[in-house]
Amino acid sequence: MDWSFPPAAEEFRTEVRAFIDEHLTDDVISSTHQGTIHNWDFHKKIADRGWLGGAVPSELGGGGKSALEMAVMIEELQLAGAPIDGMGVAIVVASVVLELGNDHLKETIVPKLLSGETLISFGYTEPDSGSDVAAAQTRAVKDGEEWVINGQKMWTTMAHIADYVLLLTRTNTDVPKHKGLTFFIVPLETSGIEIQPVHTMGTERSNATFYDDVRIGDEWRIGDIDGGWEIMKAALKYERGIAGGQFPSPPLIDAFIEHAQKTERPDGSSIIDDPVVRERLVRSLIDVEVCRGFAYNTAFLASEGVMFGVEGSMTKLFASESYKKHSKWFLDMAGTEGLLYLGEEGAPVGGVIDEHFRHAPVTTIYGGTSEISRNLIAEGLLGLPRTR
Amino acid sequence: MYLRLNSDELAIQDIFRSFFESECSIERVRTSQHTGFDTEAWERLVETGAPGMCLPEHIGGGGAPLTTGAIVADLVGEFVAPLPFIEHLVASRLLASLAPDHDLIPALVSGEKIASLALQPTEDDQAKLVPGGAIADAVIACKGNDLVLASGDDSISLLRNTADLPLAHRSLNGAETIASGGAAVERFFRARSEWQALMAVALTGLGRKAVDIGVAYAKERYQFGVLIGSFQGLQHGFASAITGVEGSHFLSNRAVSALENDSDLGERLAGMAFLFASEAALDASAASLQYHGGYGFAEEYDIQLYYRRAKGWPLQFGDPGVEYQRIANLCLPSGKVA
Ligand SMILES: Cc1cc2nc3c(=O)[nH]c(=O)nc-3n(C[C@H](O)[C@H](O)[C@H](O)COP(=O)(O)OP(=O)(O)OC[C@H]3O[C@@H](n4cnc5c(N)ncnc54)[C@H](O)[C@@H]3O)c2cc1C
Numbered sequence: 001m002d003w004s005f006p007p008a009a010e011e012f013r014t015e016v017r018a019f020i021d022e023h024l025t026d027d028v029i030s031s032t033h034q035g036t037i038h039n040w041d042f043h044k045k046i047a048d049r050g051w052l053g054g055a056v057p058s059e060l061g062g063g064g065k066s067a068l069e070m071a072v073m074i075e076e077l078q079l080a081g082a083p084i085d086g087m088g089v090a091i092v093v094a095s096v097v098l099e100l101g102n103d104h105l106k107e108t109i110v111p112k113l114l115s116g117e118t119l120i121s122f123g124y125t126e127p128d129s130g131s132d133v134a135a136a137q138t139r140a141v142k143d144g145e146e147w148v149i150n151g152q153k154m155w156t157t158m159a160h161i162a163d164y165v166l167l168l169t170r171t172n173t174d175v176p177k178h179k180g181l182t183f184f185i186v187p188l189e190t191s192g193i194e195i196q197p198v199h200t201m202g203t204e205r206s207n208a209t210f211y212d213d214v215r216i217g218d219e220w221r222i223g224d225i226d227g228g229w230e231i232m233k234a235a236l237k238y239e240r241g242i243a244g245g246q247f248p249s250p251p252l253i254d255a256f257i258e259h260a261q262k263t264e265r266p267d268g269s270s271i272i273d274d275p276v277v278r279e280r281l282v283r284s285l286i287d288v289e290v291c292r293g294f295a296y297n298t299a300f301l302a303s304e305g306v307m308f309g310v311e312g313s314m315t316k317l318f319a320s321e322s323y324k325k326h327s328k329w330f331l332d333m334a335g336t337e338g339l340l341y342l343g344e345e346g347a348p349v350g351g352v353i354d355e356h357f358r359h360a361p362v363t364t365i366y367g368g369t370s371e372i373s374r375n376l377i378a379e380g381l382l383g384l385p386r387t388r
Numbered sequence: 389m390y391l392r393l394n395s396d397e398l399a400i401q402d403i404f405r406s407f408f409e410s411e412c413s414i415e416r417v418r419t420s421q422h423t424g425f426d427t428e429a430w431e432r433l434v435e436t437g438a439p440g441m442c443l444p445e446h447i448g449g450g451g452a453p454l455t456t457g458a459i460v461a462d463l464v465g466e467f468v469a470p471l472p473f474i475e476h477l478v479a480s481r482l483l484a485s486l487a488p489d490h491d492l493i494p495a496l497v498s499g500e501k502i503a504s505l506a507l508q509p510t511e512d513d514q515a516k517l518v519p520g521g522a523i524a525d526a527v528i529a530c531k532g533n534d535l536v537l538a539s540g541d542d543s544i545s546l547l548r549n550t551a552d553l554p555l556a557h558r559s560l561n562g563a564e565t566i567a568s569g570g571a572a573v574e575r576f577f578r579a580r581s582e583w584q585a586l587m588a589v590a591l592t593g594l595g596r597k598a599v600d601i602g603v604a605y606a607k608e609r610y611q612f613g614v615l616i617g618s619f620q621g622l623q624h625g626f627a628s629a630i631t632g633v634e635g636s637h638f639l640s641n642r643a644v645s646a647l648e649n650d651s652d653l654g655e656r657l658a659g660m661a662f663l664f665a666s667e668a669a670l671d672a673s674a675a676s677l678q679y680h681g682g683y684g685f686a687e688e689y690d691i692q693l694y695y696r697r698a699k700g701w702p703l704q705f706g707d708p709g710v711e712y713q714r715i716a717n718l719c720l721p722s723g724k725v726a
Pocket of ligand 1: 121122123124125128129130131132154155156157158200204206362365366367368369370371372375388
C-alpha cells in the first residue's frame with residue numbers, strides 16, 4: 001500500500017490551507033450560527049478560485065481537479081470547520097446536469113452554480129417519506145406543454161437562500177415505486193411555491209416547502225419521464241467524497257483542547273491534565289485517524305474510477321457515530337459551563353461545545369441514517385438477506 | 389496513493405494463505421492449545437523463509453519491508469496461528485540493527501532459533517510474562533539503560549492463560565548486555581512500536597474472520613422459521629463490527645507504512661492502531677459469539693478461540709489504560725504553564 005498523495009495534491013493542500021488561513025475568519029464561522037449553514041462570501045471566494053468547477057469531472061467539461069486533489073480540499077475544509085454544504089450541493093447538481101441534463105439546464109444553471117452566484121437545494125424528503133425516498137408522493141402531471149406540480153417537501157435545507165430546488169416527483173402511480181419518479185429543477189420564485197422555516201435544536205434551520213399548482217415548462221425536467229431513479233443514482237454517485245461528513249470531530253476536539261488547557265478545576269488542576277480527559281481525547285483522535293483511513297480509501301477508489309457504495313456507508317456511519325459520542329464526552333468534560341449557549345458569558349470557547357452537542361445527532365440521520373447504512377453494509381458487504 | 393495490495397504482494401499473500409490453510413487449520417490450532425505453539429508448523433514456516441523475510445539482506449535476510457511482514461501478520465490473525473511470527477520478526481530486527489554480528493543472527497534469520505521481546509517492564513532480574521517466552525530461544529529485554537539478551541534458560545514454565553499463549557517469565561540473570569544508552573533504548577521502543585503495528589494488523593485479520601464465522605453461522609441457523617441472519621438486530625451488530633474491523637485495517641496498515649518510511653507519525657499511529665484494533669477485534673468476536681447463541685459458549689465451536697485471543701493477544705502489551713496515557717503524552721499538550 002502507498003499512503004502518500006501525489007505531489008500535485010500535496011501542493012494543492014498547501015494552497016487550500018493558505019486560503020483557509022486568509023478567508024475562514026471567525027466571522028465566517030460565526031455567521032453559520034445564525035441559522036443558515038451557508039456563507040455566500042466564503043462560497044464565492046471558493047468559486048473564484050475555480051474550485052467548484054474544478055471538482056466537476058473533466059470528461060463533463062469541468063476544471064479537472066483530480067479525485068485526490070478534491071479529497072485533500074474537502075479534508076482541509078472540514079478540519080478547519082468551514083461551511084461546505086452549499087459547495088457540495090453546487091458541485092453535485094452541476095455534475096448531474098452536465099451528465100444528464102438538457103441544453104437549457106446546462107446553460108441556465110451550471111455557469112451560475114459554478115461561479116458561486118446561485119444555490120440549489122435538495123427536495124427529496126417528504127413528510128411521509130424519508131429513508132424510503134422512492135415513496136415520494138409529490139405529483140407532477142403533464143398539462144399541454146407544461147407540468148403542474150402539487151405536494152410538499154420536508155427538510156428542503158437552504159431553500160430559503162437558494163434559487164432552485166432539485167425536486168423529486170411522482171409521475172406514474174401504476175408502476176413499482178422506483179419506476180414512476182421524475183426529477184425537475186424548479187426555480188423557487190415560480191408562483192405556487194411556499195417556503196416555511198423548520199427550526200431545529202441545532203443552530204441550523206431547514207425548511208418545509210409547499211407546491212400548489214406550480215406550473216413549469218418541460219425544459220426544467222432533468223432525465224427521462226419516469227426515469228427519476230437514474231438521476232437519483234447519479235446524484236448519489238457525485239455526492240460521494242464531495243458531500244463531506246468524514247471529519248466532523250476535529251473542530252470540536254481542537255476547541256476542547258484549547259479550553260481544557262487553559263481551564264482549571266476547583267482544586268487548581270488543569271482539565272487537560274486529568275487522565276480520564278486525556279484518554280478520551282486520545283480515543284477521539286484515534287477515531288479521527290480511522291476516519292482518515294476511510295476517507296483516503298474512498299478517495300483512492302474514486303481516483304481509480306471505482307464506483308464505491310458500501311465503503312461510503314462505512315465512512316459515514318463511523319464518522320457520524322463517533323462524532324456523536326465525542327460531542328457527549330466533551331460536554332461532560334467541560335462540566336456545567338459546557339452547557340452554556342453560544343455567546344453566553346463564561347461559555348467554554350464561545351459555546352461551541354454545546355453547539356456540537358446539539359448538532360451531532362443530525363449527522364447520524366441526514367444523508368442516510370445509521371440504520372440505513374448498517375442495512376447497506378449487512379446486505380452489500382456481508383451478503384445477509386434484504387429485510388425490506 | 390494505492391490502498392490495495394499490489395500484484396507482487398497479492399502473490400505473496402496467495403503463497404502464505406496456502407501455507408496457513410495447510411499448516412494452521414483450526415484443528416491444528418486446537419491441538420496446540422496447551423503449548424500455544426505448533427512446532428511442526430514453525431518448521432514448515434522456516435522452509436518458506438518467513439522468519440527472516442524482513443531482516444536485512446547483508447545478514448542473509450529477505451530484505452523485505454515491514455509492509456510485507458504485515459501481509460503475513462494479517463494471515464496469522466485470520467488463522468489464529470499458534471506461531472510467534474510477530475515477536476520473532478521484531479526481536480530479530482532489533483538484534484540485527486544493534487548487533488549485526490551476533491552469533492545468534494544466522495539461526496534467527498533462518499528461524500532455526502526463535503527470538504522474542506519482553507514487553508513488560510523488567511523487575512528483579514526477571515522479564516515477566518514474555519510473549520512467546522515459553523518457546524523463545526532468545527529474549528531481548530530493556531533493563532534500565534541496557535538492552536539484554538537472555539537465552540538458554542532451563543527453568544522456563546508456561547503459565548496457562550486466557551488466550552492459550554506460550555507466556556512465561558524469563559530470568560535475566562546472567563543475560564548478556566547487547567547495547568546500552570539512549571539510542572539503544574530508543575531502538576527497543578521502536579521494536580515495541582513494530583510489534584504494536586503488526587499486532588494491530590493481525591487483530592484486523594482475526595476480527596474479519598470472527599465476523600465471517602458469525603455471518604456464515606447466521607446464514608445456516610433457523611429460528612422462528614427464518615434464518616437468524618434475516619433479523620435486523622444481528623445484521624446491524626455485524627455491520628457495526630465489520631465497520632470497526634475495516635477501520636482498523638486502514639489504520640493499522642497506515643501505521644506499518646509510517647514505521648517503514650520512518651515517518652514522525654510512526655510511533656503514535658502504531659499505538660493508536662494497536663489500541664483501536666484491540667477493541668475492534670474484541671467487539672467483532674464478541675458480537676459473533678453472541679450471535680451463535682449458546683453454541684458460541686461451547687468449547688466445540690471455533691468462535692470462542694477467536695474471542696479469547698482477541699483479548700489475550702493485545703494484553704501481552706499490558707494495561708491499555710497505561711498505553712492511552714503514553715499516546716496522550718505524544719499528542720497532547722499539558723496544563724497551562726503561565
Ligand atoms: C437538519 C436536516 C437537514 C436535512 N436536509 C435535507 C435536504 O436538504 N434535502 C432532503 O431531501 N432531505 C433532507 N433531510 C432529510 C433526511 O435525509 C431524512 O431525515 C433522512 O433520510 C431520514 O428520513 P426521515 O427523517 O423521514 O426518517 P424515517 O425514514 O421515518 O426513519 C425513522 C427511523 O426509522 C429508521 N428506519 C427507517 N427505515 C429503516 C429500515 N429499512 N431499517 C431500519 N431502520 C429504518 C431510521 O433509521 C430512523 O431511525 C434533512 C434532515 C435534517 C434533519
